[in-house]
Amino acid sequence: MNGVFFAILAALLWGFVPVLDKTALQSGISIYSAILIRAIGSVLIMGLAVIYLGGFRPDEFSIKSVSFLLVAGAIAGGIAMIVYFMALQTIGAARTIPITSIYPLFTIVFSLLILREQFNMVNVFAGTALIVAGLIILQR
Numbered sequence: 001m002n003g004v005f006f007a008i009l010a011a012l013l014w015g016f017v018p019v020l021d022k023t024a025l026q027s028g029i030s031i032y033s034a035i036l037i038r039a040i041g042s043v044l045i046m047g048l049a050v051i052y053l054g055g056f057r058p059d060e061f062s063i064k065s066v067s068f069l070l071v072a073g074a075i076a077g078g079i080a081m082i083v084y085f086m087a088l089q090t091i092g093a094a095r096t097i098p099i100t101s102i103y104p105l106f107t108i109v110f111s112l113l114i115l116r117e118q119f120n121m122v123n124v125f126a127g128t129a130l131i132v133a134g135l136i137i138l139q140r
Contacts, residue, residue, distance in 0.1 A: 018093035021085065031085035039077060098138040102131055 024034050050056040087096040105128055111117040 015097075018088065018097050022088050022093045025085065025089050031082065031089060035078075035081045035085060038081075042077075095139065098135055102135055105131060 021034070021038070025031065029037075084096065084100060087099070108119065108124055108128070112119070
C-alpha cells in the first residue's frame with residue numbers, strides 16, 4: 001500500500017481519538033487513570049501486532065536504542081499525555097489539537113540544534129509561517 005494512504009489513515013485516527021479522550025474525561029475519570037487505560041489499550045494492540053506481524057527482534061536491541069526509546073516513551077507517553085489531557089479537560093478537543101499540532105516547529109528546532117540536520121530554510125520559514133497563521137486563525 002501507499003505510504004500516503006497510511007499517513008492519511010493515521011491522521012484520521014489521530015483526529016478521532018481526541019473526541020474519545022474528551023468523552024471519557026467528561027464521565028469523571030481522572031486524567032491519570034484515563035492515560036493508564038489508554039496506554040493499556042496501546043500495549044494490547046502493539047502486542048497483537050508483534051504476534052501477528054512480527055518485527056520484534058531482541059538481537060537488534062542496544063542499551064543506547066532502548067534507553068532513548070524509554071526516555072521518548074516517558075516524555076511522549078507520560079509527561080506529554082498528562083499535559084495533553086489537562087488541556088483537553090480545560091479547553092476541549094477543538095482548541096487543544098490545533099495548538100498541539102505545532103509540534104513540527106519544535107521538531108525542526110531540535111533537529112537543527114541536536115541532530116545538526118540541514119533544511120531548506122526558505123521552506124522551513126514558509127511552513128512555519130503557515131502553521132502559525134493557521135493556529136492564529138483557529139484560535140480566534
